[in-house]
Amino acid sequence: MTSIALEDLPNHKGKIVGQSPWKTISQDIIQAFADATGDHQWIHVDVERAKKEAPWGAPVAHGFLTLSLIPQLNQQAMTVTGPAATINYGMNKVRLPAAVKSGSDIRSTVELLDVQDVDEKRVLATYKTVIEIKGEDKPAVVAENLAMYVKP
Template sequence: MTTITLEELPNYTGKHVGQSPWKNISQEMIQAFADATGDHQWIHVDVERAKNEAPWGAPVAHGFLTLSLIPQLNQSAMTVTGPAATINYGMNKVRLPAAVKSGSDIRSTIELISVEDIDEKRVLATYKTVIEIKGEDKPAVVAENLAMYVKP
C-alpha cells in the first residue's frame, strides 16, 4: 500500500503510485451485480449456456461491474492522507479491452496523470487505472478516473 500526503501528491505526477492485491470475480458477484442492475444477459448469468455458446467458454462479468471495482481496488493500492473527504469525480476515458471470466482474478495498477488546484478547498487528481486479468494479455479496463480531494 502506497501512502502519499495531499501536499506530496504533485511530486508523483507521471509516476506509478500503486498496485492492488488480486481480487477474485466470482459467479456469485456477477449474479449479484446482474440482480442489482437488471442486466441478466445470458453471457453473465447462464453458466451452462455460457460454457457452451459464449466466445470465452465461460460466463463473464459485466464491464460495468469491473469498472465499478476501481474505487475498491485503488483504495487497497494507495491512500492519500490529509483531505477531509475524497470524492469520486468521474471518468474522462474508459475502455474495456477484454472480458473478465467468472472465477478470474483482477488487480489495478495506478499512475498519477495530473494534480490541479481547483480552489483553496479542492484538489482534482487524474489517475490512469489499468485493471489486469491474471494470466491474460489484455487488460479488462483502461480508465482515466478523477478524484476530488476536499481540504479540511
Template sequence: MKATRFTGIADAKARLGQELGLSDWMLIDQERINAFAEVTGDRQWIHVDVERAKRESPFGAPIAHGYLTLSLLAKFANECISVDGIKLAVNYGLNRVRFASPVKAGSRVRARFVLAEVDDIPGGAQLVWQAVIEIEGGDKPACAAEMVTRWYF
C-alpha cells in the first residue's frame, strides 16, 4: 500500500474508521535486537544470549524487546502517512498497549493503521490511530496500541 496522503484535518475526519496504512515488512534480526539492548541497557538473556534462549526460553529463540517492537510504530507511520501543508507532527502518547506475541529473532514485522479519532486542537488536530504490528506468518499480532499523534498547520 502506498502512503496515504492527507490534504488537511477535514480530509482526515472524512476517513475515520478506515485502514489508511500498511507498511513494508521489516526484518528483526539479532543484530537489531543487540543494538537495542545496548542503547537501552536492557540486556536480559532472553534477548541477547542466543544459545541460552534456544535452550531455556519457552520461545526456543531470542526475542525482540517489546519496546523495540513498539518503537517501530514511528518508522512504520512515516512510511504509511503523509500530510500536505503540515508544519510539525509529534507523537503525543499511547493508549492501551499490548504485546500479544513475541517477535523471534529473524522474524519480519509490519504495521497496519486505522484512523480512530480526529479532534481539533489549537493550531491543528489530535489523531488516534489503531496500530497493529503483525508478524509474518503469525496468527496473533506482536503489538496492538492506540497511537496518539498531533498535527500542527
C-alpha cells in the first residue's frame, strides 16, 4: 500500500498512486447487496437461471455493488496521512464497461488526477479509479471519484 502525506499529494498528480489486492466477489456478497438494496433481479440472485439464460453464463454483481467497493478497495491501495478527516465527496464520471461474474476477482488501480486547495482547511483530490476483473479485457468500473481532506 502506498502512503502519501497530505502536503506531498500535489507531487503525485498524474501518477498511479496505488493498486489494491484482489477481492473475490462471491455470490454471498451479491445476495447481501441485493437484500440491502431490494434489487433482486434474476441476473444477480437466481444462480441456476443465470447459468442457463444470462449472457455471461453466471450471475453477475450489480454495477452499483462494484462501484460501492471503491472506498474499500482504494483504502487498501493507498492512504493519505495527515488529514483530520477524509470525506467521500462524490463522483464526476462513472462507467461500468463489463459485468463482474459471481466468483470473479477484482482490484482497483488509483491515479491522482488533480489536487486543489478549497480553502485553508480543505483539500479536494480527484482520482481516476479503474476496477479490473482478473482475466478479463474490459474493466468493471472506470470512475472519477473525489475525496475531500480536512486539515487538522
